[in-house]
Amino acid sequence: MKTHSIEIRKYNVLLSMLASCCLCASAMSAESRPNILLILADDVGREVLECYGGSSYETPNLNQLAASGAMLEHCYAMPVCHPTRVTLMTGQYPRHLGNPKWGSFPKHAESRTFANVAKNAGYATAVAGKWQLCLMKDDTGQPRRMGFDEWSLFGWHEGPRYHEPMIYENGVLRTDTAGKYGPDLYIDFLVDFMRRNHERNKPFLAYYSMALCHDVTNDLKAPVPHGPRGRYDNHAEMVEQMDLQVGRLMRFLKSSGLDDNTLILFTADNGTAAKSKLSAKGKRNEFVYEKVVSQFKGQSVPGGKGRLTDWGTRVPTLAVWKGVITPGQSWNDLVDFSDLLPTLADLLGGALPADAKLDGHSFAALLRGEGHSTRGWAYAEHRGRFFVKTQDRKLYSTGEFYNTEADPFEKSPLEPTALSTEATSDWNLLKQAVKDLQTTNAPIAQ
Template sequence: MKRVVSKYMVFGAIGALVSVAGHAASSKPNVVVILTDDQGWGDLGINGNTAIHTPNIDRMALAGARFDRFFVSPVCSPTRAEFLTGRHHVRCGVYSTSAGGERINADETLIAELFKRGGYKTAAFGKWHSGMQAPYHPNTRGFDEFYGFCSGHWGDYFSPMLDHNGDIVSGNGYVNDDFTERAMDFIATHRAAPFLVYLPLNTPHSPMQVPDRWWDKFKDMELTQEHRDRNKENIDHTRAALAMCENIDWNVGRLLAKLDELKLAENTIVVYFSDNGPNGKRWNGDMRGQKGSTDEGGVRSPLFIRWPAKIRPGTEVLPICSAYDLLPTLAELCGVPLAGTQPLDGTSLKPLLLGQTAGWKERTLVHYWRNISVRTQRHRLDYKGNLYDMVADPGQRKPVNGEAPETAASLAAFAENWRTQMLAEHGKAFDGRPFVIGHPGAPITQIPARDGVGLGGIKRSSRHPNDSFFTHWKNKDDAIEWNCEVGQGGTYQVELFYTCPAADVGSTVELAFNAAVLTGKIVEAHDPPLEGMELDRVPRSESYNKDFKRMTLGRIQLQKGPGTLRLRALDIPGEGVMDFRLMLLTRVD
């Protein structure tokens, strides 16, 4: 018998509910937000996956509120924008996952800015994916502390090159473990004041790297739950993803234990969700669609919110909700004013969390990534115009346009109106926003290969720009260019991250920006092999990494204003110049 969902009701999922009377917090609650990357709704034991063991996340879900139909965007950066701003990603300038299209417009107010104004210590540890250079870098969006990477994916998960408050450092061990350690240290240091900790873990996104401790369980496991299109499933990819999700669970357990140890659990709100559907064809509750799709399986995410002081264990939230609801929800729960924000698309879920459900209104959500799907409490209209009854047919197998023509027509009109109003200026290949060098308050600017354009014979190491490098630099007509703007004039030290075989040492390179010119030589050989394939559990399509060498090219005097930053070779004594990964410009005057 199918359960009928009432849009006004929130049910307890376990029998005896624990009274929270007398547990009201005497101070503002702390907040920890855990966001996973490419983890599907079905990649958890509590959601019915029989291969995986996720006891810590499962217990957290049962100890607070568990959302039945929580929706995000089909891919990474749009979901992050919606969580961070409380607004649909289309409004925020986010139209891509790389090369600048992932940046949240500088005039948007992010959740960390609100909480910082409200007296919170703020930090982010992990995958940012919302802009690299200031004013888009996390340190200029309200986060006091940042440790992680800003690109859409990273090519190495074991002690890789990372960003710590704008500078380049080396990580310490497996990235999820490292990020969680940093988060726990920050919490311990700032436990006397309210804190907002954002922990965007970067798995099970590819490359499919996971320590033996987690892989050994799955590498030969026979999986009994299959994707609905079983012939297209890559079993080893599924095994690796599940192993990575068990590592996530272990880290969640460590973080929750730290809150217990510090006696902070009672008054700390912990949020757990994912950024899109699964990054592969694997079991996901028979839903249609995966990462990149606007169908149910591409945009349905787990959402668990635990706050022992206020939220009753076993709370089950049935009305549909969205990632952009989290900012207004957390702000209201914490008493943080929304002053300065643009009009929000999200609405506070506080009534649903606290059982005050009278008057909750039905909503219509729009999911967009190259096409549009519309979701109400009962129906989904897909991008082809097919209407599905999601209560009777959660797998989207049989359209009901004939049985509900008025609903189909109404949602089609809604979708077209949304398209007309929201997409007129959205999705351009290049939006014209420059990459800013020397933004006030940000002494170090990263200029990666990802954001550049290779001219002549220069090629990328992968068709995926994120974490790629430029190679095949052989001629004086070759160059790399970036559309930039200097935010603050002055003297900048320029450092390159490069590789170069001994036979090619000696090239003279020129960096120019408008009238400013700096020349220098590649004087030291550094020719490490490509790496990463030895740690991948399944082959990747993204770029492999190298151990790039950091060298100082010299100093350049830059004037404030727009221009093209251009790197080229004036002299090439060997067969090539270098492989180029990254440039750092640090203001030194």
């Protein structure tokens, strides 16, 4: 009997130890989940950043960001902003959401955004800057339904985004922006959000949807105010401001100690615009423009926004995660914007939307240094036409086939009957993908 009692006590001690180990493992797992700072620049192609090979603009803070982590060489967005944001939010291509109208978002997908994934995983969430998924005056609560606890967003196609901006903050129109610069206010808002949640040990997802480097809106009854130069900032000046704003965020993370466990992702919604507004003459749509041409690895590159070329869709993407991502890396894995939602679900321990059929593939293993992206081809669409591509080769839905590494301006289509073995393999893969996409309205297995 005594022996039996001793064995029971030993068994109970063992159970207690196992339970304690499980609790410790659970706590460690929760603590190891990173904060997320997602920065989405507007109208910024790879040729703009020095770290990618651009030489027209100085981008020291972005260069430092790249040196602190990894550069993704093959990340693809849609060639214009609204479909990119729909894809980013949902993990689905616009074609699989009924091609939402410009400036709208499908009601049935509002609960399935990456912000709701983060919120359901216990994260505080905030967004600042550009929204573009509704007119804020018509639906001031949309960001909350889509998973954001807090938001500070300019009235897209309602008022200014830069000087004396029109900002809706948590559903209320601000009345104190006279004489102020929008990007400064968006940064102030996000810094305050991150600081408050850091102080209460709450993990956070902060989404900085930059206004920069998109020029001012052109469809209001009266043009928006010029800046202190007596005109709008030109493209080079907006690039400088973009880099400065990124620097402000990086300095805050470092000074607060948040850089120790914050995953920073910087990317852009599409390529650089081909022209930018410099000034308004006082009447609607009477603007002075500049052409935007950038130097990139010895080539002159006109802005590619609105085109399905790599200059319109292949966007700069930087990832920094101190102690996890080895600094100074360059990754050739394929990624497109549908991949962010499943990646965040992996990283944050969040559940994927149960009723969503995602086009995205998680690249969390790549970020953790445990593997690679499983994506076989990247995708982008525009005005009823689309492409699928590997790192080097691209096939359009209309049949044109290019080697984008050797022919980045897509001047000389490849002849499918005269391909190398490797090119033939890509041709067959992409041809099947195009066929599948044209015959089904569901995500395609890769």
